[in-house]
Amino acid sequence: MTDTFKPAPETIAAAHGVAHDSSFGAVAPPLYLSSTYAFEGYERAGRYDYGRSGNPNRDMLGDALAALEGGAGAVVTATGMAAIDLVLGLFGPDDLIVAPHDCYGGTYRLLAARAAKRQFRLRFVDQADAVALDRALAEAPALVLIETPSNPLMRVVDIAAIATRAHAAGAKVAVDNTFLSPAVQRPLALGADYVVHSTTKFLNGHSDVIGGAVIAADAGEVERLRGWANVVGVTGSPFDAWLTLRGLRTLFARMERQQRNAGLVAAWLEAHPAVSAVHYPGLASHPGHAIARAQQQGFGAMMSFDLAGGAPAAARLVEAITVFTLAESLGGVESLIAHPATMTHADMGAEARRVAGIGDGLLRLSIGLENPDDLIAGLEQGFAALV
Numbered sequence: 001m002t003d004t005f006k007p008a009p010e011t012i013a014a015a016h017g018v019a020h021d022s023s024f025g026a027v028a029p030p031l032y033l034s035s036t037y038a039f040e041g042y043e044r045a046g047r048y049d050y051g052r053s054g055n056p057n058r059d060m061l062g063d064a065l066a067a068l069e070g071g072a073g074a075v076v077t078a079t080g081m082a083a084i085d086l087v088l089g090l091f092g093p094d095d096l097i098v099a100p101h102d103c104y105g106g107t108y109r110l111l112a113a114r115a116a117k118r119q120f121r122l123r124f125v126d127q128a129d130a131v132a133l134d135r136a137l138a139e140a141p142a143l144v145l146i147e148t149p150s151n152p153l154m155r156v157v158d159i160a161a162i163a164t165r166a167h168a169a170g171a172k173v174a175v176d177n178t179f180l181s182p183a184v185q186r187p188l189a190l191g192a193d194y195v196v197h198s199t200t201k202f203l204n205g206h207s208d209v210i211g212g213a214v215i216a217a218d219a220g221e222v223e224r225l226r227g228w229a230n231v232v233g234v235t236g237s238p239f240d241a242w243l244t245l246r247g248l249r250t251l252f253a254r255m256e257r258q259q260r261n262a263g264l265v266a267a268w269l270e271a272h273p274a275v276s277a278v279h280y281p282g283l284a285s286h287p288g289h290a291i292a293r294a295q296q297q298g299f300g301a302m303m304s305f306d307l308a309g310g311a312p313a314a315a316r317l318v319e320a321i322t323v324f325t326l327a328e329s330l331g332g333v334e335s336l337i338a339h340p341a342t343m344t345h346a347d348m349g350a351e352a353r354r355v356a357g358i359g360d361g362l363l364r365l366s367i368g369l370e371n372p373d374d375l376i377a378g379l380e381q382g383f384a385a386l387v
């Protein structure tokens, strides 16, 4: 291989860091648990000195994620929330942050709590509403946070269009890419400055690690983020990074199969008489279908649907469904079902849920790697309880 060889994304995911062990030739990357590293001599630190500031496993995962997202570098954090908070930590009391009104519940809670402590100013807006967004941009925000597709209604916004307008207003742009992963959407190529991830979800993909990452387009921003992560101590554990890199190996194969399964399940749900609406960007009926088709390389493996029978129907369905597990989280190899009104979005309160369009009969699915016939058989068992 020559120096100009540029591996494709699938190759990066499968092989970044493979067979780089100079001690024993291990093919799978070794795990470096050591909290501290020997200096080479007086005032001569080696590449690593202390595990909070740097660790080979974290760097290996971060470099792979940065390459996949097309960024200058990454900081691997202990959780997805820590990744978002790391970005928020770059801003101060005079800065205005504009966030989506329907962002992830934990992000909503973090933003509101930090703003209440006057760490920055905050506006929640419906970013699909161009007038509302322009009104917020007229206040010269420092950061615009984007989340697309949104949770749990899978609303899609145009990242490139928002980034262009945000930059014209002097704002930086961060995109939470957790719901799709870089296998399906690459926000930096669409103009974003930062990508944040809960690596807990599709990137690790096996529901056995909590973690996060921030990827920045600009090398100077990576250094700022890395420095602040060391100051506040939010970097992730070596073993979590090691496991997440192992999960990342199969990202492209998992996403390809999981979104194929999701398309089959969405089409089945759309034809079911007990379902009043299916929210999946891959359906031609979805309002964000055209934007999703243009800015994504697929439609992902998350969806939600409304039951005509409301909360009582949702309760009966989740008790009777098989194959799917009733649980929060998403992005693993196993299929999950969640009832946002009583689970992921319970803290929002009934009125905020009503405004956001999250009904009591809404169910969210994370589609895994099971045989699609079994997924539909599991759903059939659930729906059979409604008649």
Ligand SMILES: *Cc1c(COP(=O)(O)O)cnc(C)c1O
Pocket: 079, 080, 081, 082, 104, 106, 107, 147, 151, 176, 178, 179, 197, 198, 199, 200, 201, 210, 211, 212
């Ligand atoms: C899960 C999630 C987070 C938070 O990540 P944790 O790893 O649970 O801290 C942030 N954003 C989105 C979109 C998520 O789904």
